[in-house]
Amino acid sequence: MNILIKSATIIDSRSEFHNSKQDILIENGVLSKIGQHLENPNNYREIELENLHISQGWFDSSVCFGEPGFEERETIVNGLNTAAASGFTAVAMQANTQPVIDSNAAITFVNSKAANHAVTLLPVGALTVNSMGEDLAELFDMKSAGSVAFYDYKKSVSNPNLLKIALQYASNFDGLVCSFPQDDKIAGHGVMNENMTSTTLGLKGNPTLAEELQIARDLFLLEYTGGKLHIPTISSAKSVELIRKAKQKKLNVSCSVAIHNLYFTDAALIDFNTHFKVLPPLRTQDDIDALIEGIKDGTIDMVTSDHNPMDIEHKKIEFDYAAYGTIGLESAFGALQTCFSTQKTIAILTQGKSRFGLKETPINIGNAVDITLFNPDKKYTFSTQNIRSKSKNAIFENESLKGTVYGIISNNNIELNQF
Structure with a gap:
C-alpha cells in the first residue's frame, strides 16, 4: 500500500510532528517520509481532504x-x-x-x-x-x-x-x-x-x-x-x-x-x-x-x-x-x-x-501506519443516515455533534468514507 497524504494536521503527543501540518508518505504500510510539500514521483494515490487531521488509530x-x-x-x-x-x-x-x-x-x-x-x-x-x-x-x-x-x-x-x-x-x-x-x-x-x-x-x-x-x-x-x-x-x-x-x-x-x-x-x-x-x-x-x-x-x-x-x-x-x-x-x-x-x-x-495488550504506534518515520483521518470542526445532527450498524438503537439520535471521520489506514488497508 503506497499513499501520499497531503496537508494533514498531526494530533499525536508522542510524535515529533505533533500539532504541525505535514505531508505523509506511506510506502508498503510504513510511514516512510513526513515533511512539508513532499513530491510524488511514483504517482502514488494522493489523499487531500478539507481540514484534514490525523492521529494514532x-x-x-x-x-x-x-x-x-x-x-x-x-x-x-x-x-x-x-x-x-x-x-x-x-x-x-x-x-x-x-x-x-x-x-x-x-x-x-x-x-x-x-x-x-x-x-x-x-x-x-x-x-x-x-x-x-x-x-x-x-x-x-x-x-x-x-x-x-x-x-x-x-x-x-x-x-x-x-x-x-x-x-x-x-x-x-x-x-x-x-x-x-x-x-x-x-x-x-x-x-x-x-x-x-x-x-x-x-x-x-x-x-x-x-x-x-x-x-x-x-x-x-x-x-x-x-x-x-x-x-x-x-x-x-x-x-x-x-x-x-x-x-x-x-x-x-x-x-x-x-x-x-x-x-x-x-x-x-x-x-x-x-x-x-x-x-x-x-x-x-x-x-x-x-x-x-x-x-x-x-x-x-x-x-x-x-x-x-x-x-x-x-x-x-x-x-x-x-x-x-x-x-x-x-x-x-x-x-x-x-x-x-x-x-x-x-x-x-x-x-x-x-x-x-495492544502496541501503540506514534506517527513517526519508520513506524507501521495505524492512523485515523478526521475533520474536528464540522457540526451536524446525528441521524439514522449516520448509522452503519444493522441495528438502529442510537441514544445520540437527533443530537447536535461536532467532528466527522474520513476513515482509517491500518493493517496495510485503507478504509475511507464517501462524502
Whole structure:
C-alpha cells in the first residue's frame, strides 16, 4: 500500500510532528517520509481532504457484534466496517454471543472472521462458563488463542470467592479480569437511576449504591490477591473516588466509562424512550461532573462507546421490558467533542491500548501506519443516515455533534468514507 497524504494536521503527543501540518508518505504500510510539500514521483494515490487531521488509530475497549448467534443485531464483518467508518482501528469485542465466547475454539472462530480487516479485533473471552457465574471458563486456553481479557458482559460476579480465584489464577499469565460493577441484590429490578426522576416517572430505581458496593468489594479482593482488574463502565461520583483511592494505594486496577454516561442525565428518560435504557443507567449531573474530572486527572483510564446493537423487537416495547444497550461507535467522536477539546478527545480515543495488550504506534518515520483521518470542526445532527450498524438503537439520535471521520489506514488497508 503506497499513499501520499497531503496537508494533514498531526494530533499525536508522542510524535515529533505533533500539532504541525505535514505531508505523509506511506510506502508498503510504513510511514516512510513526513515533511512539508513532499513530491510524488511514483504517482502514488494522493489523499487531500478539507481540514484534514490525523492521529494514532482510535481504540474502543467494549463493543458487541452479536455474531455468532445474534447476526440479526450485527455481524462481525459489518461491525468492523462500522468501526472503520467511525475512526477506530482496534476494538475489543465482548463475549455476549450465542454460544458465549468461552473457549479456545470460540476465540479462534472470532479471529478467523476478522482476518485481514483494516480494524484489529481483540476478542474478550467470558470469565465463566457460558457467562453463568458458576465455574471459571478456560482462561489460559483463551489467552493462548488471543483473548485480551475475561468478562461476563454486563453480568455481575456475585460470588466473591470466584472473583478471588479468577484474579489469582489469571495473574499467572498476566490475564486481565473484568468485573461488572453492580450488586444485583441492591439493583433489584431497577431500570433507571434511583432518585426523584424515577419516582416521578413511576419506574423502579437502580441506585448508585449497587455500583459502589460492588466496586468496594472488588477492590478489597484485588488488594488481597494482587491480581490485575478492570472495572468497565462506571457511572457514579463515589465510584470515581473509590478507584482514585485504590490507585493511590498502587492497586493494579483500571476502569472505563461509557460516552453516553458523560453526556446524558436521567432526565432524558422523561419520554420513556427505550434508546436511553442503558446499563449502568444514566445518572445525575453531579455524577457526570465527577466522571469528567476523573478522566481529566487520570483516574478513569479509558472511555468506551459501549456499542451494543439491539434489534427493534427488543427495544420497541414497554420500557420495563426493553433490553439495555445503545449503539455508539458512529457517534463516539462527535459526542466526545461536545464534552472535551479536540486534543483531549484524541487523547481519550487513543488511551487504553496497552491495558488490552495492544502496541501503540506514534506517527513517526519508520513506524507501521495505524492512523485515523478526521475533520474536528464540522457540526451536524446525528441521524439514522449516520448509522452503519444493522441495528438502529442510537441514544445520540437527533443530537447536535461536532467532528466527522474520513476513515482509517491500518493493517496495510485503507478504509475511507464517501462524502
